[in-house]
Amino acid sequence: MQHCTPEQLALAALREPLPDADAAHLDACAPCRDEVASLRRGVDALAVPELAAPSAAVAPPPSVWAAIAAGTGVRTAPRPEVLAAAPVAPPPPPLAAVRPQAGPEPDPEREPASAPVVPLRTGRSRLLLATAASLVVGAGIGAGAVALGTGSDEGVAVAAAALTPLADSGATGEARVVERSDGTRVLQVDLAAADPRGGFYEVWLLDEAVEDLVSLGVVRGGREVELTLPPGVDVGEFPIVDVSVEPLDGDPGHSGQSIARGTLES
Amino acid sequence: MTELLERRPVRVRVGSVSTDADPTPGYSPEPDDAEVGRRFAAGDEQALAWAYERFAGQVHGMAVRAFGPGPDAEDVTQQVFVSAWTGRAGYRPEQAPLPAWLVGVCRHKIADTWARRDRQRRAAEAAITEARTAPESTGPQVDTAVADRVLLLAELEQLGQPQRGIIELAFFEDLTHTQIAARTGLPLGTVKSHIRRTLERLRTRLEVDGAALHA
Numbered sequence: 240m241q242h243c244t245p246e247q248l249a250l251a252a253l254r255e256p257l258p259d260a261d262a263a264h265l266d267a268c269a270p271c272r273d274e275v276a277s278l279r280r281g282v283d284a285l286a287v288p289e290l291a292a293p294s295a296a297v298a299p300p301p302s303v304w305a306a307i308a309a310g311t312g313v314r315t316a317p318r319p320e321v322l323a324a325a326p327v328a329p330p331p332p333p334l335a336a337v338r339p340q341a342g343p344e345p346d347p348e349r350e351p352a353s354a355p356v357v358p359l360r361t362g363r364s365r366l367l368l369a370t371a372a373s374l375v376v377g378a379g380i381g382a383g384a385v386a387l388g389t390g391s392d393e394g395v396a397v398a399a400a401a402l403t404p405l406a407d408s409g410a411t412g413e414a415r416v417v418e419r420s421d422g423t424r425v426l427q428v429d430l431a432a433a434d435p436r437g438g439f440y441e442v443w444l445l446d447e448a449v450e451d452l453v454s455l456g457v458v459r460g461g462r463e464v465e466l467t468l469p470p471g472v473d474v475g476e477f478p479i480v481d482v483s484v485e486p487l488d489g490d491p492g493h494s495g496q497s498i499a500r501g502t503l504e505s
Numbered sequence: 506m507t508e509l510l511e512r513r514p515v516r517v518r519v520g521s522v523s524t525d526a527d528p529t530p531g532y533s534p535e536p537d538d539a540e541v542g543r544r545f546a547a548g549d550e551q552a553l554a555w556a557y558e559r560f561a562g563q564v565h566g567m568a569v570r571a572f573g574p575g576p577d578a579e580d581v582t583q584q585v586f587v588s589a590w591t592g593r594a595g596y597r598p599e600q601a602p603l604p605a606w607l608v609g610v611c612r613h614k615i616a617d618t619w620a621r622r623d624r625q626r627r628a629a630e631a632a633i634t635e636a637r638t639a640p641e642s643t644g645p646q647v648d649t650a651v652a653d654r655v656l657l658l659a660e661l662e663q664l665g666q667p668q669r670g671i672i673e674l675a676f677f678e679d680l681t682h683t684q685i686a687a688r689t690g691l692p693l694g695t696v697k698s699h700i701r702r703t704l705e706r707l708r709t710r711l712e713v714d715g716a717a718l719h720a
């Protein structure tokens with residue numbers, strides 16, 4: 240039988256599965272296995288979780304910028320409210336040790352305990368909220384979905400979302416988009432959550448990439464509230480209802496601390 | 506209702522920060538990431554501050570993932586931005602987005618930190634060995650994986666495109682060659698042959714310099 244092609248052996252070094260016949264050959268052929276092993280040393284050195292593309296963002300403490308300013312002598316500085324952003328959740332624990340045999344692999348235990356922490360407006364990073372969102376938003380779909388009643392006294396519910404807690408916030412709720420006869424739309428939000436100490440809850444619509452967002456207004460736990468949807472906002476484009484805790488810092492941007500989310504379904 | 510509990514319809518475009526209630530007057534509209542990258546390369550100090558605002562979280566997240574929260578991770582993050590700034594002449598904005606470049610610098614700093622720890626470990630072990638005067642000992646062993654990483658990250662820097670992007674997707678984003686072809690739009694055969702040649706090149710680098718380094 241013919242040896243595997245050089246390209247296939249390279250893929251095997253990357254631990255990609257080969258077609259059955261080639262895999263069987265590789266199992267039985269010492270020269271091919273040696274070739275894979277020799278190519279794999281570089282893979283094992285570099286394809287380790289510690290060097291993988293960034294996953295959860297963690298805001299460094301302000302002392303880090305101070306050291307950078309001292310080290311570079313620059314006279315500019317990030318905005319104070321960005322520097323002051325502190326992690327809300329314990330950052331992911333370190334990997335126990337370098338594992339030279341392991342490629343980067345998803346490790347659910349390393350998910351941050353809540354949505355990551357850098358203020359959204361400071362970057363375009365879809366990493367920031369996406370990590371938590373990918374798990375939680377998916378889980379929320381269908382689970383306890385709100386019945387789409389028609390004909391509440393005012394308007395028609397055209398979409399609804401069950402809000403499920405992020406991490407251990409415990410916050411739950413429902414949100415529905417109601418279209419009034421005059422064409423205006425509101426988001427009715429019913430949030431079950433303890434009121435935050437020293438801050439308030441704000442409701443947002445996020446796009447699926449978690450790159451762009453629209454602030455709708457403030458909600459209190461245990462109260463139902465109606466928030467007007469700005470004209471021109473397409474809930475198909477911004478299908479995710481997000482509730483964040485906002486500190487009293489005057490910053491209109493998203494704090495990065497989300498407590499509940501759900502996806503609107505019509 | 507307090508003022509804070511009133512509705513505040515504010516639309517925030519990530520990256521451009523256009524709000525109709527900006528509480529920090531005096532800030533001019535911010536450039537997009539590409540413009541920040543160009544200004545960074547040109548030495549505009551404001552671009553360093555913007556880069557920190559936008560990307561320090563990702564960089565520090567990597568450092569914390571490698572070392573846990575604390576001084577080691579903070580050192581790495583600091584070093585990434587200081588080295589990126591002092592080495593900005595080596596940054597080519599037309600070749601890579603600034604965050605990708607910073608992430609690459611961060612990989613080097615993480616690998617360097619491992620290597621430094623390994624040297625410290627060997628120094629400590631050597632001191633112990635000497636104290637015991639064990640003549641048969643070959644001395645503390647270099648952690649070859651740690652040394653390999655420093656060497657190979659430098660070799661990756663030497664790769665042109667698209668080879669470098671392809672192997673980074675395989676190594677650091679754990680994509681299969683099929684996924685890489687889909688992501689990059691390159692033919693499958695091209696992706697496979699680049700992967701093969703790059704792995705050969707890394708192997709050669711280890712054979713030539715790895716042995717000397719480990720001797």
Ligand SMILES: [Zn+2]
Nearest residue numbers: 242243268271
């Ligand atoms: Zn063979």
